[in-house]
Amino acid sequence: MRYDPIDPQLFISNRKRFIEHLPAGALAVFNANDIMPTNADGTLPLVQNRDLFYLSGVDQEETILVLFPDAYNPAHREILFVVETNEHLARWEGAKLTQDQATEQTGIQTVFWLSDFEKIFKDLMSQAKTVFLNSNEHLRASSPVETRDQRFRKWIMEQYPMHHYDRSAPIMHRLRAIKSPIEVEIMRKASAINTKAFNRVLKFLKPGVMEYELEAEFIHEYKRNGSPDFSYTPIIASGASACVLHYIENDKECKDGDLVLFDCGNWYANYASDVTRCFPVNGRFSDRQKQVYNAVLRVMKASMELLRPGNQLHEYHKEVGELMTKELLDLKLIDAIDVKNQDPNWPAYKKYFMHGTSHYIGLDVHDVGLWTEKMEAGNVFTCEPGIYIPEEGIGIRIEDDIVIGEKENINLTAGIPKEVEEIEEMMNS
Template identity: 55%
Template structure:
């Protein structure tokens, strides 16, 4: 791991909060993520199941967590199963957790090798009334691949068909949305690395540079500071490319007179930053570019003010839409007649701002949280308005990460340059 070990108190508390939500005499099982093939003899870099990491801090493949707080055998009330290392693995793959290291990381006392899982489970499962199993219930995920959780559910139902099965995901949805102080600090670290990468590229950009050269500067800074890498595939979209919302080719030349739309963030200790900025290739906005830029910045600032406890998703997005509509009229992109005659199901502003304004942020970039749950203290959300004008070859998006507290909100990216004049000063300094 590139990051220092996180204090086990975080994971002990997370398990305690999860266990509180279980029905009496229930057993819960969490699986690590699959290892996915990248080529004939290689896997993609492993990424831990976020729920398992949230409950254990274990960042390794082939790991299982078993929780059975009412187990008649105290040894099996919290159990962690690990892949056992050997001399071959040490030579070819290197570091794997020892039992002692796993105990120190997770705070779990009962550590066994993975080969013991079936026997231990079978010795206690018939004393449990309910079995909680996990799946990916993120609203943005469409299930097409029978991943490890799905396969495990089929195995359990085959072996133990008469047990009562419950879903762990609704519990995790509520818990993961509210960040602890430790999680906030890890997110701040990811934001700080992202800031340094952005300031690095501001001094690097000039006409003729390739988008992928900018991407290389970003990952250099991420890795140099101990980040795991990109929180998601970065967008380095110059000129017309900025109107492709998920443009990731990053293979074009950046030309004088164009604006580059960035959307990137660092991952640190499995926690993520998510930032968008738009900058002029030649270091100076045209007046039109600056007008559009300042309109987006105004919407971002006003939307941020709305992120307080009790805010409801739909109401929030409707309010942001009204703010954006006013700016688009001022820019001459919409007329008052367009607004008056708009279809309420697809308001006029959607022609130029077609995506949502915010999403939860955490162990997942689009973090697991309730779409119909009002915002609460401890939520971290993005604010990312944009205006996209294909006919002008211009797309502007700005995005910061906001922590909601009981007394207001805190911009975790307040120290990242965002004012147009500040961007120009750094690029020309």
């Protein structure tokens, strides 16, 4: 484990909050993710099922969590099933969690080996009225691969067709949208590592450097600080490539006079950081670059003021659109006639700012949350306005990670320079 141990009280509290949403007689099951194959005998590193991790803190494959608060046997109200270590596993892959280690890590007192699952589960199902099953219901989810959760769903409905079934996802989206103080502290650590990486790259950038060399500087700083990898495929886009929103080739030379857009994040203890900055290759913004950059920065600062308890995300995005419209009018990229004749479903500003401004962030970069409800203290959002002008070869986006507080917000990534003067001074020092 590359990260510091997490206080198991986080997972104890998360399970307690989840159970409060279950009706009488309900049982819930959460499965670990699969280790995904590549080619031949290759595999990718495990990316744990975030809901299982949220409720248990277990970062190990082939794990099952069962929550059954009304179980007749009090010891069966929280059960964790893990793979039993054997000599072969220990020799080739390293020892898995012992039962005592699993209890220490999760706060779950009842830990069985996975080989006992079907026998014990049969007894639990004889008592349960409803079964809550987990699924990926993220609004952007699209996966052609059958997951362990999906295979389990087929198996349980075939074995126990007369039970009632329900969805855990709506409960998990509600719970995960509000970050506890322990979670915020973990996200601080992720952001602190990302801050080190951005500040390292800021001093490394110069004409002639390749985008992939900059990518290497990020991963070097991540790994040496206990962060295993990028939290998403990094975007390091110089010049006109910054106008391609999901540019991931990172194979161009950084040329004198261009800007480089860095959209880079990292993991720490399964929690994500997600930051975007734009830096001038030669250490100085041109007048036009500065003009556009400061327009984006003004929208960002005003948008962050709108991320407050009681505001609503859809309304917030409309307000940000109005802020951006004013800036684009001042930049003469659109005019009053464009605004007057705009399609309400695709306003004039969308020509140069076509993506959303904020999304939930946490255990996933695009974390689950409640898009139809009002913002609350404990929500964590990105704030990332941008202006993209392909005809000028300028693409600028600035992004920070913001924890909404009762009285004031916390900017987790404020330590990464974003004022023009600050960036130029650091690059030329």
